[in-house]
Amino acid sequence: MIEKLRENFYLILVSFVAFVLFFSVSLGIYVDKISKNDLQDKFISERVAYVYASPNESIEATIFWCPPSLEKNVSITISTPLGLLVQYKGEKLQRSFRGYFSMIVPVKFLSLDFGSYEFENLNSYIYVTTPTKTKKFTLSLGNWTIETSKEIALKLIITESNRYAITFVNDSKLVKYEIGLFNPTNDTIYVINFSYVLYPQTLETLAIACYNATSILDLPKIEKVEDVSKIPKESLVSSTTGCQIPPREKRYIVMYIKVDPTVKMLLLRPKIVYKLNNNTFFMPGATMEFVRITERCAD
Structure with missing residues (x-):
């Protein structure tokens, strides 16, 4: 009787060890496959x-x-x-x-x-x-x-712009399109709009503001969507008054854009609409790229 129990015990033990070995090998193969799948460009x-x-x-x-x-x-x-x-x-x-x-x-x-x-x-x-x-x-x-357009008129000189806007999260993001414009003419120029055509459900222009500053680094630090409403009214650009740039002077214009979480990348080169001597002109702005990088490159 004791001998029989001993044989059954050894049989169960051998089966258990075999199962553990098989499971370990299978798990190793599975993990190896996962690792290989993760190691991709x-x-x-x-x-x-x-x-x-x-x-x-x-x-x-x-x-x-x-x-x-x-x-x-x-x-x-x-x-x-x-x-x-x-x-x-x-x-x-x-x-x-x-x-x-x-x-x-x-x-x-x-x-x-x-x-x-x-x-x-x-x-x-x-x-x-x-x-x-x-x-x-x-x-x-x-x-x-x-x-x-063949009617592009470069009456304004782009002096400075932000090339990239970056976020590391998947939330809605306030993106600032910032540009410095110099008026080389002898007349006042009025910038009345930054125009672009994209999916309205993923991008929303909240405001366009005009600032008299020395560089992009000196512009107001507005980082959140809710802060856009705090911009002083006298700084906001409207289609009637525009951003006034006197002769031989420079102004900075910021377009505040709310970007939907579904947008992973954005490339924007808007159409600048401005008036000079009661005539309306158009010119391209600088190129800005927004990118959403939620994972660090581990290499």
């Missing part, structure tokens, strides 16, 4: 974009890249929507926000007549090359609205 590239430009003008857009590991002698070749090739290697690869590498891609729209155009799911191709292999990625640069 990550890109931030898809955006909504509005660009006001002259025909055949080139616009620069940024792609952010996080590799699973950065090998020596790596090179990046980017094929733009029109087939132009841009290459980054060695010292040209520079880390940017939260450890991501930033790469500038020229986007040029050829053979456009004057008017407004929609480009959906604009694609770019990226080739990551090491001494042993080449990986190809197809990236979406997002949906673009391009407005071209």
Whole structure:
């Protein structure tokens, strides 16, 4: 009887050990698969974009890249929507926000007549090359609205602007489009609007304000949506009074935009509308990019 119990005990023990070994191996394979899936190249590239430009003008857009590991002698070749090739290697690869590498891609729209155009799911191709292999990625640069005009008049000089706006969370974000404008003429210029056409449900212009400051760093520190209502009325730009820029003087104009959490990237080059001697003119503003980076590049 005792011998029989001993045999059953050993049988149960062997079965248990076998089960533990099998489970450990299976778990190891599963974790290994998860690790391999996590170790992938990550890109931030898809955006909504509005660009006001002259025909055949080139616009620069940024792609952010996080590799699973950065090998020596790596090179990046980017094929733009029109087939132009841009290459980054060695010292040209520079880390940017939260450890991501930033790469500038020229986007040029050829053979456009004057008017407004929609480009959906604009694609770019990226080739990551090491001494042993080449990986190809197809990236979406997002949906673009391009407005071209032959009536662009550069009466104002852009002296300063903010190139990037960054957030690290998935909440609604107050984005500030900031620009310095100098009036080189002998007459007063009135800036009456910054115009763009994008999805109204994802972007909302809360206010446009005019400031007499020495640089962007001296502008009022308005960081939250609820703070926009505190801007003094005399600073707000209206279509009737505009932002008055006397001859040979400079003013800073800030457009406050509420960005929906669904927007991961935004490229904005608005149409500046201004008046000079009772005539209305248009010119492109500076390019600004908003990017939402919620994860740090771990490499």
